[in-house]
Amino acid sequence: MDLKLDHYTEDDTEIVVVEGEIDVYTAPRLRELLIDLVNKGNVHLVVNMEKVEFLDSTGLGVLVGGLKRVRAHDGTLDLVCTQERILKIFRITGLTKVFGIYESVQEAIDKRKSK
């Protein structure tokens, strides 16, 4: 029942590493971090979800909120996820059409730059 957050810079992209459960109780901390990063001028974000164990509707809302925020600054928010369990959540909610979902941080950065 815990959420660990970490972030680092790679190229011009800020990588957010999320570990644990993103639910109604922990999602506010992720929201704060995303807002803080955008306010500090980071508009290209990659959220690494490889160690996320659970994601509920509030957590999805925070990711969507982050995406809206970076888009307002012509930025991007992509996800790294290969876990079938988490991918299913994005598929059934139709959010695979909204987020770029990649297999690695490097792939996410490369794909964005080639666009």
Add this chain to the structure above:
Amino acid sequence: MTATDPENTGPRKAGPADGAAVSAHVSVEPADILLIEDDAQDAFLVEELLADTPLDSRITWVPTLGDARKHLTGFRGCVLLDLNLPDASGLGLLREVLTAVESAAVVVLTGLHDEHEGIAAVAAGAQDYLVKGQVDGSLLARSLRYSIERQRADENARQLREAEMYARENMRLERGLLPQVLLDSSPLSHLSFYRPGRKRAIVGGDFFDAVQKDGTTHIVIGDVSGHGPDEAALGVSLRIAWRALVMGGVAEERLLPALEEILISERAQEEMYATLCQTSLDVEREQARIRLLGHPPPLLITSGEVKEILAVPRPPLGVFPEDESDVEEVAFPRGSTLLFYTDGLVDAFDGGPPDRLEVHGLRRILIDVLDRGTSLTDLPGQVVDEAERHNGGPLQDDVAMLLMTYGEQA
């Protein structure tokens, strides 16, 4: 065995029907006393007086308010408070103690010439006051015991009031979220079902509705993201807005874009969204037109077979508004049933974490329940029972279900 058992102490006898055992139990429970008194002689006197009474007490003595502070938070017994301490005094002192203890009783001690202070203290929230030098052991013990019991009764009454308010609020919200559907002249029969989840006292934002308009029956079932009063209120707004749009004759393909505009203007926070499934049943063509927005698909039951409708969901309502696109059209012949549900059902664990039931697990359960010869009327209850069994206990989230059958429900 006779009723007069001298050793009336066995745990089996402590049942509620056994009056003697119950009252005995109450009087032997030790009372926690926090004595805040700077005069060592007065403190000693209180301890001596109580020692001679049947009241079983545990006394903690501190001489100042400063020393008392660390004991006050979460304290649940009775505070015996001298109103003249070196570091605080009078009603200001009393108020600070009352605020800090929340659920403990406070009895104040006053001097012989300060009895008016005691009366003012009771008016300000103390349970009782005692005048030093005029108190004997039995009066002191009785005052402390009664104060603790009264405080407990007040606390229970407060909790009961709160629970009643919650229950009334939930009822009001549930009526708004899960209405009587408008299908008076429809060839469809319906059945609705709702079971609250175990995770909170307030309802979630699950909602459904069905309205017949110009020969087509429109159905919506949905869930507002997150949990809390804001989400439930938004669910009610969406449900009523959708009904008004259908009744107002808005074209089927315009319903959800219009509803999305309403959601965006009504939501309390930018992040809120709703997943939903809207289905339009055209009985003349025996066709169902299904629109999924971030919601799991309905299941179709036709002559004992259960089919998962493989519609591709669009993002939920309120995420990134886009124009009307995917509509899944499926045959809906006479005698078929569509089962709509909210995601609390498919989010149940399948034998334990991390596996969830998901739609194929729900389909499996549905097939099993139908194979037992269960009637449609009993179907929702049995499906949820079965999901709870897989989950290993009550479901975390609320479940709403709506069954729509073309013709009579068997």
